[in-house]
Amino acid sequence: MRGYTMSKEQYLARLKRIEGQVRGLQRMIDEDTYCIDVLQQIAAVNGALRNVAIGLLDEHVGHCVADAAAAGDQERAREMVNEATQAIARLVKS
Amino acid sequence: MRGYTMSKEQYLARLKRIEGQVRGLQRMIDEDTYCIDVLQQIAAVNGALRNVAIGLLDEHVGHCVADAAAAGDQERAREMVNEATQAIARLVKS
Amino acid sequence: MRGYTMSKEQYLARLKRIEGQVRGLQRMIDEDTYCIDVLQQIAAVNGALRNVAIGLLDEHVGHCVADAAAAGDQERAREMVNEATQAIARLVKS
Amino acid sequence: MRGYTMSKEQYLARLKRIEGQVRGLQRMIDEDTYCIDVLQQIAAVNGALRNVAIGLLDEHVGHCVADAAAAGDQERAREMVNEATQAIARLVKS
Structure with missing residues (x-):
């Protein structure tokens, strides 16, 4: 299953770039x-x-939700949906 | 499976209250x-x-994602995950 | 001074449309x-x-901030800036 | 005039901490x-x-808006309000 998901390398490359942007912010404030x-x-x-x-x-x-559901583990799938929903709520309000 | 999900009546009650709040906004602007x-x-x-x-x-x-996954329909599950992710992205940026 | 500011009529027209959109949401849930x-x-x-x-x-x-500042009332201007900042913070996190 | 505004040192300290948090994110992905x-x-x-x-x-x-307004420079004050509003709009949607 593919989609918006990135590879580990892609996540790391993005975060490396973000780290550089945050250092750029420090330079901007400093100057x-x-x-x-x-x-x-x-x-x-x-x-x-x-x-x-x-x-x-x-x-x-x-992956997490769909795999648990595919394995027939409804309780675990529900737990993971709850975690996802909490994470979305936090993200929307951050 | 339960969680943050509300019943149809709960959604409607919330939206009814929101409609009243939007009317309240009009009154505030008017006054x-x-x-x-x-x-x-x-x-x-x-x-x-x-x-x-x-x-x-x-x-x-x-429901939608987990049911498709539980039914073994990986393609449909992936499609629904994509829709969910797009909706989250729109919501976060709205 | 003009800019993003709308007239009272424009605010009311927008909020009227938003009220209609919220009623549309109720219909969508209902159906x-x-x-x-x-x-x-x-x-x-x-x-x-x-x-x-x-x-x-x-x-x-x-208007509020700039008028207070233009009138030389620094304390009032500062108070209004604080209110604006709090409103921005609330908006960003809502 | 004081308020939410921080000193240059406070901004830099915050951004330094944020840089550390972004490096922490890389570690989390890596592990x-x-x-x-x-x-x-x-x-x-x-x-x-x-x-x-x-x-x-x-x-x-x-500072920027209030100082321009206090100096009686309405055009400059308006320009700075526009910049502020655009920045708020970008922030709210980012």
Whole structure:
């Protein structure tokens, strides 16, 4: 099953880039960059992090939930759906 | 399977209350209520709508995805996971 | 001073349309519409509400804050900035 | 004028901590941490970034907008309000 899910290498590459963006934010603050430009960069980092999160959620639902359901383990599937829903709620409000 | 999912009556009751809140917003604007108070009410409506959305997502993942997976229909399960992920992405960015 | 700010009539027209969208959501639930389609509509309503909120914030900053500052009332201006920031924080997390 | 605004050192300290959290995320992915735990950490980083953004917005409105308005430069004040509103809109949707 494939979809939004990324490979481990892709997740790591994205997070490496995000780490670089956060260091860039430090440089911007250090050099007294106009705050609106810093805000634009923060929105970019937030968006990049959300895309990683969406990939992980896709993986969780597509593998953890679906595998438990396919194995006929309804209780475990329900537990994993609950975890997914809590994670979505946290993400939406973060 | 139960969780965040609500009954049809619960969804309708919530949406009825949200409709009343939106009418309340119109009254606030009409009476020139201080904009910060209107903003507080908008945040409340947004939060209430998100809770309905989270309930629906829980239902989709816990029923549609899990049922397709339990029935061994991997292709259909994957399709439904994709739909769920797209809906989450839209919700997070709305 | 103009910008994102809308006229009272524009706010009311938008909220009237949002009220109709919320009634549409009730119909969708009542008719057992596929939950992914309901979620798409909820994201649309959330987005519409956010646009109203952004208009009000623009108004608050462009009128309340700027007028207090222009009148030399620094304390009042600061109070209004605090209110704006709290409203933004609530909105971002709702 | 004080409020949510932080000092340069406080912004840098926060961003340094966020950088550490992003490196922590890489470690979690590398060690195949359960995706729900990774998602919790991403929500924490997003929240921390948003708080930095809210501090910067507070600063922009409380200094840039208010100073322009206090100096009687309405055109410049309006321009800065527009920038603030655009930044808020981007942040809300990121």
